[in-house]
Amino acid sequence: MKIYRFFIPVIALIFIAPLSQAQYIEQVEEITAGNFFGYGARQMAMGGAGMMAVDGAALFYNPANLARIPRIEFNLGLSYQKYEDKSTVRTIRREVDYSSTIPQSEIHSPRFSGFVPQAGTSENSKTNTRLNSAILTIPYPTYRGSLVFGLGVVRTANFDRAFKLYHYDLSGAGSIVAVGEEFQSGGLIQWGAGFGLDISPRVSFGGALYLYTGKHEYDWEYSLDSLDYTYSTESLIEDKYLGWNAKMSLAMRLSPVVSLGFGIETPINLNVEEEYFGGVYDYVEYDVKRPFVLSSGAALNLNYFELVADIDYTDWSQMTYGDNPDMEAYNNDIKTYYRDVIRFRLGGEYVIADWGLSLRAGYFNDPLPIKKQFINDNRWGYSLGLGFLIDEVMTVDLAFVHGTYNRNSDFIYAAEYDTNDEILNSHNLIVDEDITYNRLYITTAYRF
Amino acid sequence: MNKFIPFITVLAVIIMSSAGCYTVLQHPAVEEYYTQSDYQVACIDCHSDYHEYPYGYFYGYYPDYWWDTPRWGRYYAYPWWWDHYWFDDVRYYHDDDYDGNLSPRSSSGKKVERRSTLSPPYSHGTTTIQRSTGSVSSGSGSGSSTGKKSGDTGQTKTKEETNEQKEDEKKAVRRGGRSR
DSSP states (O other), X not given: OOOGGGGOTHHHHHHSOOOOSOOOGGGGOOTTTTXXXXXXXXXXXXXXXXXXXXXXXXXXXXXXXXXXXXXXXEEEEEEEEEEEEEEEEEEEEEEEETTSSSOOSSOOOGGGXXXXXXXXXXXXXXXEEEEEEEEEEEEEOOSBSOEEEEXXXXXXXXXXXXXXXXXXXXXXXXXXXXXXEEEEEEEEEXXXXXXXXXXXXXXXXXXXXXXXXXXXXXXEEEEEEOSSOEEEEEEEEEEEEEEEEEEEEEEEEOSSSEEEEEEEEOOEEEEEEEEEEESEEEEEEEEEEEOOEEEEEEEEEETTEEEEEEEEEEEGGGOEEESOHHHHTTHHHHHHHBOEEEEEEEEEEEEEGGGTEEEEEEEEXXXXXXXXXXXXXXXXEEEEEEEEEETTTEEEEEXXXXXXXXXXXXXXXXXXXXXXXXXXXXXXXXXXXXXXXXXXXXXXXXXX | OGGGHHHHHHHHHHHHHHTTSSOBOSOOOOOTTOOHHHHHHOHHHXXXXXXXXXXXXXXXXXXXXXXXXXXXXXXXXXXXXXXXXTTSOSOOSSOTTOOSOOOSSOSSSSOOOTTOOSOOTTOOSSOOBOTTTOOBOOOOOOSOOOSXXXXXXXXXXXXXXXXXXXXXXXXXXXXXXXXX
């Protein structure tokens, strides 16, 4: 969803003018874009490479690999995340002329002459434990080939985030101190029903339908202590999501040691119902259409060792708003703000068979879907994990994932409006966010 | 219309498969007195190459430890419908006093032998899938041969013929044994 901190009412404090739904590029930031939380501890321990993994989570990674599950399986997973955001406000402001689409960089605003912006840093964090997955897999008895059905739910996107802003200006007369604190929670839940089917001895086909539900709760508290007045405000925004899409995929065993997988996921049409509680109540409804996702994966099996790699491609600039003319007006901004990305995941597993133990590690490169000028350091990370095969019917998998990225964004500190309350120009703070997250996944599966 | 394309695709694939595209869900009827259980237990009556590639296995990679440590093999490769369940028909391929290599589908009426190897049910010949290669190995085979190829199930047998072939298979099992 939008990053609401960019159009908070603080601007009204300074210029005594309300901030309308300005045509500001940050408004098209979507929290669901490029937001893959991950599910299945085995896959997440290998960098998130799941295209060629064979367990219930294949229903969501690559349904064709469901065909390789020979027994009825129930799979249950939990996740834990600690999200940390360290923000720094740069010592410059930039003036944005809204006749141009992308803010010009490093233009010092003349409106604050006499005040010297100070670098302010602050930190905020948030921890959450969530149900991550619950999947039932049922192989149909076959005389030749394989037909396996899957039914399940995963937490595909996570909205648990935190942010804090601290900024102050100094002058001979005094200082202006601005403090904001942001908490977000919720997630996008993906319900799936699909199958994997052998269509030749070495080729499997899979298909799945997905239903998406979810909620995003956004809380922003902001206070300003200026020379002769103080101000504080709080905004609560709640978005409810509903949408669906489908996925088709193939899994091929090219040779005894090499397997390939391909998948195509259709666009998701997410209906969003948004409620705003910030002094006045507001309600808006619109659609977000996310683009196709093309995926591929490969596995190299060397007896006790397996190497897997996944690549997928998404052109986020094709994301669009719909079913709401006011939101559709932002579609051009999306093309300017977003880009196409290639995600890459690499993982390995070594099995110590006598102990029933699997050792796993992985690396992932998960680029942010936004243009490079807003990225300081792209998203990447590593993972480690263990898997236990207990008796001959149960597995317990653990994964630790560490990820990091660094991005920048504008915060509207002051603005000017025309007589129609349309924003003419603004004076923005530039905020650098250094974000790290540590996640734990635990998944257990029982095969009947 | 676009919204229905995925549904139609999924439906088409399932229909194709049930019609025998490759995956076979239901065994063709070959004898009027045969039950589903017969089709599950008397594979080699018609499929001479059953030992070479028992249905239920997949063409793919079978790491060594799936064989060396049976719990791995059972978890990842052994179809659940090869197990014996209490509701199964209690007609089995061999007698209770059979002293050869018991298949995981036990004839005792008890839960199947859980820590067995990956030997498929009613396959008393050599192990079928070659280690670590996924390719098919030719075993010594213990069953009778009808001279028909895999999947050729159109032949109809009498009960007497079938029993005779079963007897032949028992002996062959004793001679061949398992490769493992």
